[in-house]
Amino acid sequence: MAFKQTGDIAAQRLSPEQLSCEFSDIAPLLDASAAAAAASRCHYCYDAPCVNACPTQIDIPSFIRKIGDGNLKGAAVDILSANPLGGMCARVCPTEILCEGACVRNHQDAKPVAIGALQRHATDWAMARGEVLFKRAADSGRHVAVIGAGPAGLACAHRLALSGHQVTIYDAHEKAGGLNEYGIAAYKTVDDFAQREVAWLCSVGGIDIKHGVTLGRDIDLDTLRQQHDAVFLAIGLSGVRALAMEGEDLSGVMNAVDFIEQIRSASDVGTVPVGRRVVVIGGGNTAVDAAVQSRKLGATSVTMVYRRGVESMSATWAERDFAQTSGVTLVTHAAPTRLIGNAGVVTSVEFERASSEGSQERFVIEADMVLKAIGQTLVPVGIERELLTLDGNRIAVDESGQTSLPGVWAGGDCAATGGIDLTVQAVQDGKIAAAAIDAQFARTAVKAA
Template structure:
């Protein structure tokens, strides 16, 4: 969605040098000494709780022990064997509620082992040195279509290719990566890491990526089922919930996901327009990313407004605290009532806040840019309604990621798999689907024998 530039919404708020500093890597690499020190804090627990907390079940004590012994190739191999997108997950996983949140060190000195930083230390070294390679099994003669080149689709394709099956990935965007490429704050994944990881993953061989191809527009599910031996749907949640309030069509109002994509894909950050007074409506990671990036682009005032309390926010406590350190003001228990404007441009948002005594009060915040981050939805174009859950919000799947339609599996954010809407969970969904597809091929071969 293009934003009309006015005196309050403009580009070039900061110099290239300032923007370079603002959008520098927020979690720079550990040096070898720091990595060795961090690794030495691990107890290498038997039946480690950190492993149980990781959706992809990485052998965390094992790879940390290897780092401590200076065996970075072995550590990276352990990580990438369980999670082929381990480099990106090391950057974007909410480790504070997963592996590091489960670390036994929290009960001893209130500081977990730096698992995420150590994982990135090993995987970045491996990528820089081209150290980890996979050998494909002999060609099976099977061919699978994967629709969606996000984390679930990429993980599924990689596992299937390893098993000797050929894979064609279709994606509606110009580049693969899904949310890793288009939906994550630029300061979390610098130096075009998402694309470098995609290219590394495709290097296993046997995978063809076709971009600019959308389900329901360029290909149909029926045609894919006829052409391929199996289909894996990993189409994500491409729709955005509407605010449906007076004034939501004013210029200066845009979806936060569109804003994040605009920042991510900008070749020159000085050209990205941003308001002086920005309001972000929502309480998830998307809201935090939009709010923080607005401030980093030069907004004078950034306010994030959420309708419930902080305990209900899907953004983790670490993301909330980071937003505050980046100049973002958080207002809770408050919902928008209407958006006000002048000459077609948004000028303010009227809110209603619930007080502790049960009463409500209304107040208005001035704004020249409003980002909506109130949730994403499944775009069911090209999907049979029978594939969906009763409420139509996701694709229904079983424990093996099978749908109700023969030869069709699904995973990632689009599927009702019961997991969290996280990159690491999407990777696990893709792995489970690949194992199920491979098993189905093996069973079919036995029956045909």
């Protein structure tokens, strides 16, 4: 869904020079001396709370010590053997609540070791040099279908390929990467990094990606099971929750994920239309990314409104702070009641919140553009009902990612794994499923022998 340039929604609000500055890398790469200084702050803790806080269990003290010793290849091996999308995770992980949040330095000088920046330093070095870090095992004769080329699907494919299995990834988009390619703010991952990381990951061999293929339309699960030795479902959450209120169909109202995808897909971000007065409804990372990018595209005012308090937001404190320092106004404890328009075009949003006296008060925020970011949902097209959880919101899996259907696993946002909805968790889901699939192949091989 794309905006029509009507009313105050227009493209090219800023000059190319301004846009280049606004969408430049927000966390530039460390140079060698800065990396050495950052590495020197690590205590190399024997119990490593940072490792326990990382869903992919990267050996953080080990790779930081190697950076300090000048062994960047060894550091990259430590990282990428645990997390094959370690370069992207170094850019987008909420390290403030994961590894860096657990760093013992927080209790000493309130400044954790720059783990994310150091991780990027090592992985970017290895990828830029085209270093060969892993060798694929001999071909096993097994063939696995992976549905979805997002973080979970790519991580699963990489692990399976390393074990010698052939993998075919089927993805609905023109480019692989999933949310890493289409759903993350452009200023977090510049210079086409998502595609460069996919190319590196697939360079191990044994991975074939088929684009423009959708489960339930172009392929079906029964056929995939017949043609492959195992299937891994990593279809993500492609649906978007609706506000279900008056005015939602007005021109100027859009899903935030579609807005972010427009920006990520544009060859020139200046061609993406944006309003002068933007209201973003939601309190997660998608809301923050949409709000900040609206400002960076030239919106005069951007207001992010959330129905609860900041403590309930899924966006971290660092993301909230970044949004506010980027010029986004944050309004909490306010729920939308209707979208107001004129001649079919949105003009404002009415909100309601409890006053200090306990009564409900209503107020209106003017807007020519409204971005909805209230959550995404599973679209179970091509998925049998018996594979879903009781509420139908996710695919039911066990601790290894296996579904109730023999030979079928699932992971990432689409699966009820009990993990957090983050790229790094999706990677871990893919790894766990790959290990389970490989173990299943080993068991069947023994029985056959």
